[in-house]
Amino acid sequence: MTTAVDQKDKPHQRLVLDQTAINEAASQSLDDGAVTPGYGPWRDDIVELLNGALATELVCVLRYKRHYFTANGVASPAIADEFLVHANEESAHADKIAERIVQLGGEPDFNPKTLQERSHAGYDESTELQAMVRANLVAERIAIETYRQMIALIGDKDPTTRRMLEEILTDEEEHADELKDWLGH
Structure with missing residues (x-):
C-alpha cells in the first residue's frame, strides 16, 4: 500500500501543454470555427445524437403546451402552470442544443x-389530468436516461457538449421530481 510519505518521495509528471500541437490545431481548417482537429472522428456522431435530443425537446415542448392548454379539474391551474414552466424550459434546452449543433458545424434538424420519429419521447393527447402528469413523467424519465447515455458516450470526446448535457440532465431530473409529486393529487 502506498502512503502519503511514499507519494511525496516520488517525482511527479508535470502537466505541460504541447504548444506545437496547439498552434497546428489553431491554424488548420479555419472555416471550422470552434471545431478543432481534437474533436476527431466523433463530431458527426455527436451532431446526430444532438439532433435526436433536439427532436425530443421539441416534442416535449409540444406535449407540455398541449397539456397546459387542455388541463382541467380541481388541481389543474397549479399543474397547468407547471406544464407551461416545463414547456418553456424544454424550449430553452432545444435552443441550447441547436446552438451547439451549429457550433459543431452541423445543421439542427427542425423538420416537422x-x-x-426522431424523438426519444412520445407526444401525448391525454385528456385526464393524472394521465397528463404520468405521460410527462414517463417522457422526463426517457430524457433522463437518454441524456445519461449520451453523457457516457461523449465522455471526454467533447467536454463542452458533455457539460451542456449535464446541465440539461439536472433540469430534467428536477422536472421528474416535480411531476412525481403531482401524481395522486
Missing part, C-alpha cells in the same frame, strides 16, 4: 415531418 420527421420530428416524432
Whole structure:
C-alpha cells in the first residue's frame, strides 16, 4: 500500500501543454470555427445524437403546451402552470442544443415531418389530468436516461457538449421530481 510519505518521495509528471500541437490545431481548417482537429472522428456522431435530443425537446415542448392548454379539474391551474414552466424550459434546452449543433458545424434538424420519429419521447393527447402528469413523467424519465447515455458516450470526446448535457440532465431530473409529486393529487 502506498502512503502519503511514499507519494511525496516520488517525482511527479508535470502537466505541460504541447504548444506545437496547439498552434497546428489553431491554424488548420479555419472555416471550422470552434471545431478543432481534437474533436476527431466523433463530431458527426455527436451532431446526430444532438439532433435526436433536439427532436425530443421539441416534442416535449409540444406535449407540455398541449397539456397546459387542455388541463382541467380541481388541481389543474397549479399543474397547468407547471406544464407551461416545463414547456418553456424544454424550449430553452432545444435552443441550447441547436446552438451547439451549429457550433459543431452541423445543421439542427427542425423538420416537422420527421420530428416524432426522431424523438426519444412520445407526444401525448391525454385528456385526464393524472394521465397528463404520468405521460410527462414517463417522457422526463426517457430524457433522463437518454441524456445519461449520451453523457457516457461523449465522455471526454467533447467536454463542452458533455457539460451542456449535464446541465440539461439536472433540469430534467428536477422536472421528474416535480411531476412525481403531482401524481395522486
